[in-house]
Amino acid sequence: MDIKFWGVRGSIPTPITTEQIKEKLIYLAERKPDRQLNNSEELKKFLETVSPLDFGSIGGNTACVEINIDDLTLILDMGSGMKPLGNFIEKNRENYNHIFHILLSHTHWDHISGLPFFKPAHQSDCQLRFYSPLENLKVRLEYQQDHRFFPVGFELLKAKKSFYQLKEELFQIGHTEISYLLQNHPGTSYSYRLKDNNKIAIYMTDVFLEKPNEAVIRFCQGADVLIFDSQFSREEISDKKDYGHSIGETGVDLAVAAGVRKLVLFHHDPDKTDLEIEKNLQQVKQHHQQNYSRSELDIQLAYEGMKITI
Numbered sequence: 001m002d003i004k005f006w007g008v009r010g011s012i013p014t015p016i017t018t019e020q021i022k023e024k025l026i027y028l029a030e031r032k033p034d035r036q037l038n039n040s041e042e043l044k045k046f047l048e049t050v051s052p053l054d055f056g057s058i059g060g061n062t063a064c065v066e067i068n069i070d071d072l073t074l075i076l077d078m079g080s081g082m083k084p085l086g087n088f089i090e091k092n093r094e095n096y097n098h099i100f101h102i103l104l105s106h107t108h109w110d111h112i113s114g115l116p117f118f119k120p121a122h123q124s125d126c127q128l129r130f131y132s133p134l135e136n137l138k139v140r141l142e143y144q145q146d147h148r149f150f151p152v153g154f155e156l157l158k159a160k161k162s163f164y165q166l167k168e169e170l171f172q173i174g175h176t177e178i179s180y181l182l183q184n185h186p187g188t189s190y191s192y193r194l195k196d197n198n199k200i201a202i203y204m205t206d207v208f209l210e211k212p213n214e215a216v217i218r219f220c221q222g223a224d225v226l227i228f229d230s231q232f233s234r235e236e237i238s239d240k241k242d243y244g245h246s247i248g249e250t251g252v253d254l255a256v257a258a259g260v261r262k263l264v265l266f267h268h269d270p271d272k273t274d275l276e277i278e279k280n281l282q283q284v285k286q287h288h289q290q291n292y293s294r295s296e297l298d299i300q301l302a303y304e305g306m307k308i309t310i
């Protein structure tokens with residue numbers, strides 16, 4: 001199972017600013033070796049010694065994760081990250097069978113706004129299969145592209161579209177077993193559990209989880225990777241319980257209780273810079289070390305372009 005992150009930001013697309021690029025350049029200059037870096041080869045070698053997050057960006061696109069299992073392509077959410085995903089598919093047409101299975105957590109803007117910009121949606125030889133427990137998903141997507149809000153109507157997307165309202169708690173796409181869980185989020189949202197060849201990935205975003213309960217621990221049990229909504233920091237959450245998002249520390253508590261191997265912090269706050277998000281990661285790791293000294297949980301930040309194979 002290959003997982004690739006195309007959009008990791010929460011709430012609204014957040015391009016990196018000139019000020020933030022300046023901060024990164026200063027950070028890199030402070031770490032540069034004493035000798036001159038006279039050519040692009042030397043510079044490239046130096047950049048290989050620092051984290052991609054220190055010279056690149058965590059990314060400003062909203063939620064979109066691609067999962068490939070053999071020739072099956074699943075797409076989790078259609079945030080603005082779906083646009084670069086579509087461009088990538090265009091350039092690598094031979095690697096895709098052009099049937100895209102799209103699982104939606106919910107239909108807040110940051111999870112659907114990429115669809116009209118997804119190039120394969122404009123091609124008649126492509127199929128989009130939408131899955132969600134929501135009963136009126138098609139109406140919602142048509143509404144997003146109503147002419148009052150968007151120039152190109154949903155009906156003008158040439159791809160063959162089909163809708164599957166999920167009713168059974170466990171269903172199958174290809175040989176991948178999928179289940180979902182209703183979450184606490186304004187307007188409701190759902191998390192997904194994907195199991196294939198004894199590998200398990202959990203996509204759990206847009207959820208306010210005060211602390212892990214029995215149902216959610218059972219849902220995540222034994223997962224290889226848990227992608228978890230970590231929009232806020234420990235200090236912020238007490239004022240923001242109604243916003244429907246969680247903190248990384250709760251992700252740690254959940255991951256340890258459920259025996260998860262890797263926790264990926266996701267749906268980053270659009271009001272935080274990369275440095276602030278990285279600082280929050282350190283705080284989450286500290287929580288893990290202080291409370292679960294024997295746990296071997298791996299914790300990392302989701303960033304655009306990140307790939308995980310399980």
Ligand SMILES: [Zn+2]
Nearest residue numbers: 010011110206
């Ligand atoms: Zn969201």
Ligand SMILES: [Zn+2]
Nearest residue numbers: 106108185206
């Ligand atoms: Zn939401």
